[in-house]
Amino acid sequence: LGREDKLIKLIKSLTGEELIGDDCAVLPSGMLVSSDMLVQGKHFLLPQMNLNDLGWKALAVNLSDIAAMGAQSEFAVVNIAFPTSMSDDEFEHLYKGIIDCAKTYNCRIVGGDLTGSDALVISITVFASSPQKPMLRSAAKAGYKVIVSGDFGASAMGLQLILQGQLADATASHVMMKHLRPKPRLLEAKELHTACMGEGALMDASDGLADALLQIAEQSGVAIQVEASKIPVHKETVSAAELSGKIALRQALYGGEDYELVACIPSDALKVCEESGFTCIGNVLEGSGVRVLYPDGSEEVLSRERIFQHWI
Amino acid sequence: LGREDKLIKLIKSLTGEELIGDDCAVLPSGMLVSSDMLVQGKHFLLPQMNLNDLGWKALAVNLSDIAAMGAQSEFAVVNIAFPTSMSDDEFEHLYKGIIDCAKTYNCRIVGGDLTGSDALVISITVFASSPQKPMLRSAAKAGYKVIVSGDFGASAMGLQLILQGQLADATASHVMMKHLRPKPRLLEAKELHTACMGEGALMDASDGLADALLQIAEQSGVAIQVEASKIPVHKETVSAAELSGKIALRQALYGGEDYELVACIPSDALKVCEESGFTCIGNVLEGSGVRVLYPDGSEEVLSRERIFQHWI
Numbered sequence: 001l002g003r004e005d006k007l008i009k010l011i012k013s014l015t016g017e018e019l020i021g022d023d024c025a026v027l028p029s030g031m032l033v034s035s036d037m038l039v040q041g042k043h044f045l046l047p048q049m050n051l052n053d054l055g056w057k058a059l060a061v062n063l064s065d066i067a068a069m070g071a072q073s074e075f076a077v078v079n080i081a082f083p084t085s086m087s088d089d090e091f092e093h094l095y096k097g098i099i100d101c102a103k104t105y106n107c108r109i110v111g112g113d114l115t116g117s118d119a120l121v122i123s124i125t126v127f128a129s130s131p132q133k134p135m136l137r138s139a140a141k142a143g144y145k146v147i148v149s150g151d152f153g154a155s156a157m158g159l160q161l162i163l164q165g166q167l168a169d170a171t172a173s174h175v176m177m178k179h180l181r182p183k184p185r186l187l188e189a190k191e192l193h194t195a196c197m198g199e200g201a202l203m204d205a206s207d208g209l210a211d212a213l214l215q216i217a218e219q220s221g222v223a224i225q226v227e228a229s230k231i232p233v234h235k236e237t238v239s240a241a242e243l244s245g246k247i248a249l250r251q252a253l254y255g256g257e258d259y260e261l262v263a264c265i266p267s268d269a270l271k272v273c274e275e276s277g278f279t280c281i282g283n284v285l286e287g288s289g290v291r292v293l294y295p296d297g298s299e300e301v302l303s304r305e306r307i308f309q310h311w312i
Numbered sequence: 313l314g315r316e317d318k319l320i321k322l323i324k325s326l327t328g329e330e331l332i333g334d335d336c337a338v339l340p341s342g343m344l345v346s347s348d349m350l351v352q353g354k355h356f357l358l359p360q361m362n363l364n365d366l367g368w369k370a371l372a373v374n375l376s377d378i379a380a381m382g383a384q385s386e387f388a389v390v391n392i393a394f395p396t397s398m399s400d401d402e403f404e405h406l407y408k409g410i411i412d413c414a415k416t417y418n419c420r421i422v423g424g425d426l427t428g429s430d431a432l433v434i435s436i437t438v439f440a441s442s443p444q445k446p447m448l449r450s451a452a453k454a455g456y457k458v459i460v461s462g463d464f465g466a467s468a469m470g471l472q473l474i475l476q477g478q479l480a481d482a483t484a485s486h487v488m489m490k491h492l493r494p495k496p497r498l499l500e501a502k503e504l505h506t507a508c509m510g511e512g513a514l515m516d517a518s519d520g521l522a523d524a525l526l527q528i529a530e531q532s533g534v535a536i537q538v539e540a541s542k543i544p545v546h547k548e549t550v551s552a553a554e555l556s557g558k559i560a561l562r563q564a565l566y567g568g569e570d571y572e573l574v575a576c577i578p579s580d581a582l583k584v585c586e587e588s589g590f591t592c593i594g595n596v597l598e599g600s601g602v603r604v605l606y607p608d609g610s611e612e613v614l615s616r617e618r619i620f621q622h623w624i
Contacts, residue, residue, distance in 0.1 A: 003396075004426050007403060014404070014411055015421045025422035027387055027439070031343065033422060035389045035437060039429040042393075075339055077347045079435050081354075084315075091319060092326070099326055109327045110337035110345060113435075114316050117351040123391050123425075123435035125347060127339070 024069050026130055034065035035125040046120065048168050051090055053180040055097025058122040061206065063105050063184035064259040068204035070135045070193035071128040072186055073107040078124050081117035098124075105186055133198025140201035140220035140264035144284040147273055149188045149261040151232040152209050153248055154178035156255025157240040164244070174236040182259040188276055192263060195272035200265035210253040210302045212262040213290045220264070224290045226282030228300075253292070253302070336381050338442055346377035347437040358432065360480050363402055365492040367409025370434040373518065375417050375496035376571040380516035382447045382505035383440040384498055385419040390436050393429035410436075417498055445510025452513035452532035452576035456596040459585050461500045461573040463544040464521050465560055466490035468567025469552040476556070486548040494571040500588060504575060507584040512577035522565040522614045524574040525602045532576070536602045538594030565604070565614070 012020055024032040038058050040046055046054075063073045078098060082091065102109055107126065158179025162168045170180040185204070192202065201220055205212040209231065217224045233248050241248040264284050265273060274280065290302040324332055336344040350370050352358055358366075375385045390410060394403065414421055419438065470491025474480045482492040497516070504514065513532055517524040521543065529536045545564050553560040576596050577585060586592065602614040 007400070007426055010400070010404060011407060011421075011424075014407055015414075017421055020421075020423050025387075025389065027422065029341075029343075031341075031439075033387070033389055033437075033439070035391050035423060035425050035435075037391045037393055037425050037427050037433075037435060039393050039427055039433075041430065042428050075337075075345070077337065077345055077437055079347050079349045079437075081349055081351050081433060088319070088322070092322060095323060095326060102327075109323075109329055109332075110339065111332050111347060112323075113348050114319055115349050115351055116354050117431065117433065118353065119430060121349075121351075121393060121429065121433050121435075123347075123349060123433075125345075125389055125391075125437040127343075127345070 024065055026134060030130045032066060032069055032071050032128045032130045032134070033125065034062055035123065036062050036065065037121060037123040039121050040119040048162050049180065050168060051094040052097035053168070053170050055094045056101040056181050058124055059098050059101040059107070060182050060184050061259060062124045062126040063101070063107060063186060064182070064204045064206065066126055066128045067184050067186045067189035067261065068202055070131050070189050070198065070202055072190060073105050073126060073128055075108050075110050075127040076102060076124055078109055078112035079122070080112065081115045081121040083118060083120065084116050086120070105184060131193055131198060135193065135198060135200055135202035135263070137201050137203050137216050138219040140216050140222050140284050142222055142284055142286045143267065144200060144264040145267050145270050145280050146224055146226055146282040146284060147263050147265060147270070147278040147280050148209070148232065149185045149278055150258070151234045151237065152205070152258050152260060153241070153251035153255045154234050154237045155182065155257040156251045157237050157244070160244050160246070161240060174234050175240050179257065182257070184259060185261045188261060188278070191276040192261065192265070192273055192278065195269040195276070196265045200263055202261060202263045205258050205260050205262050206256065208254050208256040209258070209262065210290070214302055214304060216262065216264055217288065217290050221288070223285040223287035224282060225285055226292055228292050228294045230279065230281040232279050336377055338446060342442045344378060344381055344383050344440045344442045344446070345437065346374055347435065348374050348377065349433060349435040351433050352431040360474055361492065362480060363406040364409035365480070365482050367406045368413040368493050370436055371410050371413040371419070372494050372496050373571060374436045374438040375413070375419060375498060376494070376516045376518065378438055378440045379496050379498045379501035379573065380514060382443050382501050382510065382514055384502060385417050385438060385440055387420050387422050387439040388414060388436055390421055390424035392424065393427045393433040395430060395432065396428050417496060443505055443510060447505065447510060447512055447514035447575070449513050449515050449528050450531040452528050452534050452596050454534055454596055454598045455579065456512060456576040457579050457582045457592050458536055458538055458594040458596060459575050459577060459582070459590040459592050460521070460544065461497045461590055462570065463546045463549065464517070464570050464572060465553070465563030465567045466546050466549045467494065467569040468563045469549050469556070472556050472558070473552060486546050487552050491569065494569070496571060497573045500573060500590070503588040504573065504577070504585055504590065507581040507588070508577045512575055514573060514575045517570050517572050517574050518568065520566045520568040521574065522602070526614055526616060528574065528576055529600065529602050533600070535597040535599035536594060537597055538604055540604050540606045542591065542593040544591050
């Protein structure tokens with residue numbers, strides 16, 4: 001277990017709280033609540049990242065947690081700690097990015113706190129009404145299909161290019177856009193939730209596809225088998241990986257920050273989900289563990305050891 | 313206007329959002345939401361402050377915003393960014409302080425985010441059901457009485473003693489306790505709200521008594537007149553101020569972080585509120601501005617210039 005997991009276990013035992021949930025807490029009233037912090041130097045670099053993109057991303061990663069429950073975004077509270085050296089224009093540029101994202105996804109910003117600090121920290125809390133049957137990570141069953149939205153590994157390659165010195169420009173390429181202005185999959189989540197009538201497991205792959213598959217398998221008590229050749233990887237991710245001497249599939253499995261949906265759904269809902277843009281990558285089986293099958297017939301057992309971690 | 317006020321105006325104009333409110337946002341469902349961040353070096357000093365006290369205070373200041381609406385605390389989401397040098401024991405010490413406060417005030421911790429950072433940042437969001445008639449800052453009327461809970465200036469003197477090198481020990485004195493482990497006035501707020509049946513203006517004096525009086529006067533379009541001799545100041549605040557060469561009444565007006573309630577209520581509710589421990593310090597009049605009357609007959613007009621600010 002990583003340190004974050006260890007401390008979350010500590011918190012759960014100290015609080016004795018059962019409402020601490022998956023991507024979101026579910027309050028007794030049916031309200032979903034989720035909260036994420038972005039810290040300069042840990043989650044983003046300045047000045048490499050454009051403040052407008054950063055604002056967008058800070059809200060988008062929170063809305064992705066709402067999508068991961070099959071819900072729709074409604075309200076957000078935005079706390080910002082920022083250096084007093086940041087000018088009013090820079091602050092406005094940052095805040096307009098948050099508002100761009102909020103307007104795009106019908107989320108209302110209802111409050112927040114501003115304070116000074118040495119490093120920029122953005123802490124956002126989002127609220128939504130829970131669907132009647134929220135889709136938890138623990139709801140996968142043998143016989144279900146494993147499906148994903150979008151493509152994987154692009155965000156990690158976008159970050160790689162920025163770290164190599166390329167200008168962080170969301171309009172420059174697919175991989176840059178995926179890293180700098182990720183799109184929370186709220187619409188896709190809604191279509192998925194409708195197609196499955198709430199049956200099945202769902203989460204967003206903020207820490208990578210491998211992490212998402214492992215979490216669903218562990219929490220549902222099932223095995224998951226996926227085919228490497230079916231994992232969607234964008235052609236720009238492949239060429240950026242080649243240029244950097246990386247293997248695109250490794251980035252797809254372990255790269256993190258793709259904010260795509262990963263779901264295990266009853267097979268009779270598959271066709272509708274595929275029409276909504278989801279890709280089927282494998283099957284849920286009896287047993288435990290996550291295996292990736294390669295075209296040459298070899299097999300890889302995924303392990304927690306390599307999981308993407310932002311923060312240590 | 314301070315920079316915070318200026319940026320809040322900018323945010324309100326950028327979002328066009330009407331739900332951004334007083335101490336809390338009021339969601340259409342009737343849910344109250346409030347959020348505050350505490351940043352190391354801005355709101356607290358380490359190692360001078362005990363981590364357990366800090367955890368208590370981080371939640372208490374948020375619950376004070378709930379009290380300021382006349383509501384009761386229900387749920388909290390706790391985000392913590394902390395240096396990886398912090399040990400698991402230190403983290404537990406901090407978190408136990410948050411839980412102490414949560415249990416004392418019947419607040420359930422339902423989620424949160426943990427991340428790394430250079431400085432410790434605690435960002436908490438609290439939720440509560442709005443009373444049928446929440447008490448806003450804009451609801452004071454001429455003829456109302458001005459009342460306050462507890463006493464003022466103590467927290468500022470506690471901080472002063474710590475800055476002078478005294479051990480930060482919440483059990484050492486009233487002024488230390490008020491600075492290190494402030495008590496959100498949830499019970500008093502409930503009694504006040506019942507006594508007034510929601511009529512009147514209410515807020516918490518997180519930025520000092522002067523700030524609270526000025527905000528209520530401005531937002532209600534009234535004048536407020538208070539008697540200096542009636543402002544409650546604890547005897548330890550008086551002696552600590554004398555020892556530091558400060559004037560206790562200045563600390564009471566401008567010191568900040570007392571987290572006491574300041575209200576303007578119909579006079580027929582005064583007696584019940586006094587029985588609940590509130591002190592009447594003055595009257596609401598037609599006009600504008602806030603005046604303090606001194607025993608020698610002189611008068612001081614309060615100004616925004618001197619208001620306590622954490623963060624600039």
